[in-house]
Amino acid sequence: MLDGLVISIDAMGGDEAPDMVIKGLEYFLTHEGKGRRARFLLHGDQAKLTPLLAKAPRTRERSEVVHTEKTISMDDKPSQALRRGKDSSMWNAVAAVKAKRAEIALSAGNTGALMAMSKLQLRMKQGVQRPALAALWPKENGVSVVLDVGANIDVDAAQLTEFAVMGEAYHKALYKSESPSIGLLNVGTEDQKGNAVIRAAHERLSESQLGLNYAGYVEGNDISTGTVDVIVTDGFTGNIALKTAEGMAKLIGTFFNEALQGNFWSKMLTFLNAYALFKLKRRIDPRRVNGAVFLGLNGIVIKSHGGTDRVGFANAVNIAILLAETDFMHAIDVRLDALHDEDDNIGFIP
């Protein structure tokens, strides 16, 4: 039987699973995770996992395989996944959290399916309508939390205020921050900007007596500048902002490589640049911020990028363990309850 902190892992989720998953765990246990007492429930095909575990001794020692042959594909619609995916590796990974056999579930599989299964099995916290997906974003001094990045396409003002308190709790748990500042993403900083939903959320957050460090509206460029620690937005805008920034970072990388190509001197430069580029790449490496969390559920579920490699997956494992070690779930409950009580007191209608 496993002891210590248990992470429940969908070993079959992700573009290169299960290979990438096992390599990611081994990478984690060899680097950041060295000496950590965490253990893993690996949900997936025993026949495929056994040979991989044979080459990953640290992971094998800390893991227990829960066999299932059923998997969810990246193309399955959430409704299909719910109908046909019971007892799949993803389903079982979440089920272990529900059954309290694990603290946290982690999957690099299909986001929509993972959300649907998590919602169905773990259920939403009282008063919360749908989970929000919170991503990490590199900024000048540290990392900020952006939510929602894709789970809620249409939101109301009440959801945006819930995102604010859940994002605050998440930033506190991961970065031990005292009072992370919160911004509401908009197309300008003047009061009249944006649509009715955003203005209602802005008014509600401005009036709150919950001690939120609310900084008002922020704009797109503020996300990377790092004006605030938590950026609140709807899932449509957040998803597009996140992917647009990834695209821009990639474009600059391409342009830089092209600028360094050409003649002998350019090639020498590439060589001499290696160290500076290494440092730069480390800071903007998307793998270092891999791992988004579903917030608002009665249990923690982490979503790794489906196309990540072992280093990125190891980072998601690290986030899972950092969260499991805190009283994050309780902190969210306390803040959400306080928010909803305040809603009732002031008669807030979103």
Place this chain on the structure above:
Amino acid sequence: MLDGLVISIDAMGGDEAPDMVIKGLEYFLTHEGKGRRARFLLHGDQAKLTPLLAKAPRTRERSEVVHTEKTISMDDKPSQALRRGKDSSMWNAVAAVKAKRAEIALSAGNTGALMAMSKLQLRMKQGVQRPALAALWPKENGVSVVLDVGANIDVDAAQLTEFAVMGEAYHKALYKSESPSIGLLNVGTEDQKGNAVIRAAHERLSESQLGLNYAGYVEGNDISTGTVDVIVTDGFTGNIALKTAEGMAKLIGTFFNEALQGNFWSKMLTFLNAYALFKLKRRIDPRRVNGAVFLGLNGIVIKSHGGTDRVGFANAVNIAILLAETDFMHAIDVRLDALHDEDDNIGFIP
């Protein structure tokens, strides 16, 4: 009296106006605009413009000052600007286009005020509800057009389809492209993704027989990758995507500079890197894509970034002249009419 192509310029609009405006014109006439027959109507304070023009001989030779002391501030709300801004430099710049004394108006002033004044004076093309603001975006091979980037916070499916045909006409006019590809910005590429408005626009564009090169849904990362030439989105999402990408580019610049700092060897590297960095900076220089156009009006109005310098302003002047030389306005009319006729034929209700 002026002859040749006439550009009507709000000489008092922009953070550093009128200085930056006159320097931008002089820069344009010294570089890209050398030998161009364009002439300029400069709307603004004669007392401030005369000494600046004395130091800008090429601009002085090709310009006529239309005196007004009234200006619109960057903080004025559109409604205030409309009430109090008649006969301001911005108002007069647009009025000259209405009176056919100029082909195009250009301002680096307050975006909301410029849109409101343009709409009131020039009026919308038949069937179009509000202007769309189209921006240029650097991509791997060339430049793409993104619209709307801030004029329309809430849109319906009919507006999104109008953006598609107007963006197509704009790309054709600026880049002489035969059949620019068009993508609809969404949070995924599967049919069921997005909200009802986007899905309705997708269906409408997919069914159109107008010969649009419609590529379907694109995601945030596709904007910089350059999957398509024209990216269609609502003004809220477009504005945030644009500013988020600017912020990410700036962050990478900061990280790169930090990576190059430190010891003697790093400093040598900075020096050796100068050429590669110069080439890189040229390609991602936001000034090279400065100049957004309001589409859907009976007349062309260009908006320069308020904080740009002379190089950026010169680029906006260049776009204005490129557009004025084409049959862009007629091309938009033809395509919008065809779209609206098709709407009627198929009984499209947005």
